[in-house]
Amino acid sequence: MVVPETPSQLRNAIRIDVISVIPGFFDSPLDNGLLSIARRKELADIYVHNLHDYGLGRYRQVDDSPFGGGAGMVIRPEPVFACIEALKAEREYDEVIFLSPDGELFEQSMANRFSRMHNLIILCGHYKAVDERIRQKLITMEISIGDVVVSGGEIPALFLMDALVRVIPGVLGDSESALTDSFQTELLDCTYYTRPAEFRGMKVPEVLLTGHHSNIEQWRSENALERTRKRRPDLLDKECLELKNKIT
Structure with a gap:
């Protein structure tokens, strides 16, 4: 019907x-x-x-x-x-x-x-x-x-x-969340931490506790790149190939 x-x-x-x-x-x-x-x-x-x-x-x-x-x-x-x-x-x-x-x-x-x-x-x-x-x-x-x-x-x-x-505006309570997911920028997402700042001897990276937004964003970008390099290097190869095709 x-x-x-x-x-x-x-x-x-x-x-x-x-x-x-x-x-x-x-x-x-x-x-x-x-x-x-x-x-x-x-x-x-x-x-x-x-x-x-x-x-x-x-x-x-x-x-x-x-x-x-x-x-x-x-x-x-x-x-x-x-x-x-x-x-x-x-x-x-x-x-x-x-x-x-x-x-x-x-x-x-x-x-x-x-x-x-x-x-x-x-x-x-x-x-x-x-x-x-x-x-x-x-x-x-x-x-x-x-x-x-x-x-x-x-x-x-x-x-x-x-x-x-989930990427339709208004579906998620935090609309920015979907835009920062893995693969939205051809990279995996960075690692995340929440409270407590130390758990069983494992500490949250100090930069995330500083409140210095530009430093935090830089750390997240570098962390995402490193995670992608280790876990999904094929994504970096793809990004380089797409850039090469645009140039040529």
Whole structure:
């Protein structure tokens, strides 16, 4: 069933339509945590659509065995086409995203970009695969959350939605927090400390106790760079390559 526009839609909240064969998977995450906050503040409208509602026959079939044989089942094209075409008949979408291990690796820059969009569709795969014609004709972007296979696209969909809504202005209580996270500057974030100043012989770096803001910012920048160099040197290589490409 296609959900009509809501008042928050008229206030330019991002709308995300998620298509899944197990829609109940999203009940708790959408009613708790950051996604719930974004919905309550009417900064994000998230709707989950049961693909079985568009299934075939008495049993609302959405999958079938693959041509050529082999293990596993494949999502049929008819239910997916019917669901997405029904949604597109109501509004235009910026992207139709399919979550797949062979998609483009999800990065912070994507989350930032998605957060500024108006309407997104996220198709959660399941079973062995989806019919390739779905990917050819309906999908505008394929995304992977890493070199790992999970049971379906529902977990990656939550991963993507959480990442994008947290950078929407107003979702977090401290809007600056999201802007200083790891990967926002192509570096890991610096280390943080809180009270007590000394715990079991471990002391907080003295500079953080001085109240000297410029010195603290310099320490944090140097600390972030050093952490990145030790833990994720590939990020520094990427930053250097991007700078080189800009120059040339």
